[in-house]
Amino acid sequence: MEKDVKEFLEATYYGNLSPSDQSKEMPSPSMINQPENIIESFKLPDPEKINLPEKNIINILEERRTRRAYSNALLNKNDLSLLLYYTQGIKKTLSDGRNMRTVPSAGARHPFETYFYLNKSKELPNGLYYYNPLEHEIFLINHQNLTEELIEGAIGQKFIKGAAAIFCWVANYYRTAWRYSERSFRYIHLDGGHICQNLYLIAEALNYGVCAIAAYDDKKMNKLLNLNSDDRFIAYMASLGGQKN
Numbered sequence: 001m002e003k004d005v006k007e008f009l010e011a012t013y014y015g016n017l018s019p020s021d022q023s024k025e026m027p028s029p030s031m032i033n034q035p036e037n038i039i040e041s042f043k044l045p046d047p048e049k050i051n052l053p054e055k056n057i058i059n060i061l062e063e064r065r066t067r068r069a070y071s072n073a074l075l076n077k078n079d080l081s082l083l084l085y086y087t088q089g090i091k092k093t094l095s096d097g098r099n100m101r102t103v104p105s106a107g108a109r110h111p112f113e114t115y116f117y118l119n120k121s122k123e124l125p126n127g128l129y130y131y132n133p134l135e136h137e138i139f140l141i142n143h144q145n146l147t148e149e150l151i152e153g154a155i156g157q158k159f160i161k162g163a164a165a166i167f168c169w170v171a172n173y174y175r176t177a178w179r180y181s182e183r184s185f186r187y188i189h190l191d192g193g194h195i196c197q198n199l200y201l202i203a204e205a206l207n208y209g210v211c212a213i214a215a216y217d218d219k220k221m222n223k224l225l226n227l228n229s230d231d232r233f234i235a236y237m238a239s240l241g242g243q244k245n
């Protein structure tokens with residue numbers, strides 16, 4: 001095993017962790033980091049009021065696969081609401097302020113924030129958005145055409161040009177590290193896997209296709225998303241578009 005990997009694993013063994021800020025009774029960090037440059041906000045339809053397709057979970061698991069070729073289907077608000085709700089939506093908030101979401105997360109710290117680029121949309125302007133799960137609303141933060149920058153950010157993976165939306169999941173390291181110190185670097189990536197898997201599954205139910213993307217240029221993507229602290233960084237991406245028959 002490479003020396004760095006061994007060092008990383010050992011540094012994150014439970015016996016080797018620094019005392020967490022939670023154990024030092026430091027206040028818990030905020031569960032969202034709203035961007036400053038909001039151009040417009042849009043409330044999303046209540047997911048409970050949207051008719052869901054009658055699909056069997058076993059069939060969805062059987063049919064799920066990575067899809068990189070997409071139809072011209074436009075993403076509407078109802079489907080976007082479901083995609084965001086089932087990947088990061090809040091089901092209930094506990095008395096200690098933690099929120100329980102549609103995905104699991106170590107210690108319910110939910111360190112991820114969802115940015116997404118709308119490329120083929122029906123009722124919303126195209127552009128880069130941020131999802132606020134607390135209010136189930138989205139903020140348009142950049143209305144420029146960013147397709148070429150996203151392709152470059154995804155190390156030249158051109159198929160994303162045909163996607164209706166490109167999801168960029170940003171990890172807020174301290175949200176998890178507050179409780180788990182160095183162990184968090186393992187947990188956040190496990191949390192991210194749950195989010196993307198839920199996207200695959202809800203997308204399959206709604207006749208969209210997904211491709212998980214982890215081959216990206218960290219610096220370019222962090223710059224594109226205007227992330228300028230070491231604490232917040234791109235940790236996973238996915239393209240999504242209508243399934244081609």
Ligand SMILES: Cc1cc2nc3c(=O)[nH]c(=O)nc-3n(C[C@H](O)[C@H](O)[C@H](O)COP(=O)(O)O)c2cc1C
Binds near residue numbers: 064065066067212215
């Ligand atoms: C962590 C992770 C990263 C991935 N990154 C990429 C990627 O950057 N580009 C891509 O085309 N596919 C990517 N994929 C998709 C895999 O290639 C795909 O899941 C694999 O070929 C198995 O196919 P299946 O998903 O249809 O079962 C990624 C998948 C995972 C789980």
